[in-house]
Amino acid sequence: MSAANRKVTIVEVAAAAGVSFGTVSRVINGDAHVRPETRQRVLEAMRALHFTANRQARRLAGGRSNSVGVLVPDLGTGYIGEIVRGIDAELSLSGYDLILYTTHRAPAKEAEYVANLVQDMVDGLLLVLPRNPTDYLSTLAQRGFPFVLIDHQGTGADCAAVAAANWQGAYNAADALIRMGHRRIGFITGALDLGAAVDRLDGFQTALRAHHIPDEAELIYQGTFHQTDGYTAACHFLDLPQPPTLIFASNDVMAMAAMDAVRERGLRVPEDISVMGFDDIPQAALVRPALTTVRQPLEQMGRMAVQMLMEIFGDPAVSPRRIELPTELILRDSTAPPKAQPS
Amino acid sequence: MSAANRKVTIVEVAAAAGVSFGTVSRVINGDAHVRPETRQRVLEAMRALHFTANRQARRLAGGRSNSVGVLVPDLGTGYIGEIVRGIDAELSLSGYDLILYTTHRAPAKEAEYVANLVQDMVDGLLLVLPRNPTDYLSTLAQRGFPFVLIDHQGTGADCAAVAAANWQGAYNAADALIRMGHRRIGFITGALDLGAAVDRLDGFQTALRAHHIPDEAELIYQGTFHQTDGYTAACHFLDLPQPPTLIFASNDVMAMAAMDAVRERGLRVPEDISVMGFDDIPQAALVRPALTTVRQPLEQMGRMAVQMLMEIFGDPAVSPRRIELPTELILRDSTAPPKAQPS
């Protein structure tokens, strides 16, 4: 109501409530040693003065800042965006603030810098899709700083992590499409320095083997998860003497680009060739034909990561778990049984 | 190299460099009063010790935290994401960190709380699409706290702001499509408590008038920018005795939903009915048929806002400007001249 011109501090609240600032601090931090009636008085004073604790000072003095840092590689693909949505939603439930860092600019060295920097700002860290995190992960772990990895198939080191069942998703999808009749499948990999990409490729190849389909080199195109790869990969496949009947891209973005390439050749999806992706980003359902894909529970991964972090906050000694969330094949309109089946 | 276990402070750097901590502080802040050779020694010590200044302490002591807060309503639509991308890119150029707050949870009152909270955390604020900002805007302005509004057609109060030429965009688009032959156009509005939505509607209606086309109530559907509105609006229009030949949605998300509705009726876009949107979010180009739309320079709006903020940092007394970035009609495949033209 009244336009307090300066910042309201704990001391002013104390004065208003007729107690010392120490007591106010105790009330804020929920310390048990404060008489209910005193607490009430303090609470009222806080409300009346529109008091909000200064997080800087809090954290500096050794308390919690009630915010967690989120490191993401970028914001471009929609894929990250979904994860962040989940994180944000869950975080706000717990009354934490989100501090977002994009690290697309940060090669090797900057990583440690960022980690360092972030450390005295936030209570914990959420690392989305860390690229080569070995550098600072050890530092973090060793200092006992709370963090959880999202979508990183790590070195197996015992870090708290949440990921999607990439291998399983790729396997199941390939299996289903093979049963549908496809035997020549062009696969576009992701950036193979990412565990997720390797897992998807591996799941795919295992399904092939399970059906006794030979693993032909010309049907594996090495991509990097970027849109352009989808386009060039599709061109490569279509130029083959015997093109595949299905293109399976390691993510949706590449799959969509592949569809464009197919159409540019005057071919139709899925009548002439089927296309599928991985991720189920929002636009996968919007694109025409709607994209068959493997759904990663992106938003839920974010939520889960936050929950794990809160668990760690509660008990720092808790042994780090790695949670793998299930993926699900989403059949839409971009896939169909192959039209001409020689076999 | 060496695994410093504790946080490195200014004092340790001072010891290593053989100077007092005051001098180190001066070096950090680029104070002129320090001998070049001393500065060199301090710099080396900082590097050797992997020193990074503690932002909390810095800000608490009255300095800058080198981070700016960004308030967004949510992260869902892709529309906001683009703006944030621009902000992030430009911010990192200036060496600032981004602190992201999503306010979807924040009705009326929380706004002031958030603003208060944020204030002692960041050096400045970027408010994306503030809903009813009058509450805290005055507080902010009155305290001389630096901030700039993004995509808010305000009360005309003199706040720094960047926006897109919504009126012009809608006018030009409508004008172009009318010249293409459309005379019955169904318009889906956005949430009319948002200035942008009003401007688009107004631009559209003005174009109609300019071409002496009567403004029929049944051809204006009041939406809220959400996907479902697009669907129901399209159904409404198609059920009309004389359906429009073009549906003009106030954003891309509604336009895409409208296309779905059209297709469900067994009609084809654009052969049977044209559809267009507004924003040019990334998926607008991906969707089939690719969506005709009005491009808002989303990313650039973010960049511009940061630049304005930096300007304010540089000289707080600078008089607040309102910048309106031009919009552009992007003709894609979802629009075509109307097929049967009675007139």
Place this chain on the structure above:
DNA sequence: CGCGTTCATGTAAACGTTTACATAACTATA
């Protein structure tokens, strides 16, 4: 009824900086 406990509250130091001020070391001037 007095003394050791327990519980509520006040106090002081610390967190890592910045900034205003004090001081020491130089210059330049007369």
Place this chain on the structure above:
DNA sequence: TATAGTTATGTAAACGTTTACATGAACGCG
């Protein structure tokens, strides 16, 4: 060569909290 005027550096207080410790009041027990 003494002296005022700079310029570089050191020092102390402040920022708004938390936390360990000190104090004082109330209470139960023998």
